[in-house]
Amino acid sequence: MRGVRCQRCGHMFSLSRAQLEIALEELANGEKSHYTLECPRCRHIVKVARHSLERMRPRGEERG
Ligand SMILES: [Zn+2]
Numbered sequence: 001m002r003g004v005r006c007q008r009c010g011h012m013f014s015l016s017r018a019q020l021e022i023a024l025e026e027l028a029n030g031e032k033s034h035y036t037l038e039c040p041r042c043r044h045i046v047k048v049a050r051h052s053l054e055r056m057r058p059r060g061e062e063r064g
Helices: 017-028 050-056
Strands: 034-038 045-049
Touching (some): 017 050, 045 050
């Protein structure tokens, strides 16, 4: 599973399934190309591109 890396402190973390669903839903309307979240370690804002989110999503759940 791919994670997200904070550009400030280098901390690697992954989104929970629920966070991932929220993120993809937020980007689904096409207004934004990146989802932003806080690094759990330093609270720096980390941008995650939509294609990265899609790669994190488990396979076999592409319905809908
Ligand atoms: Zn950080």
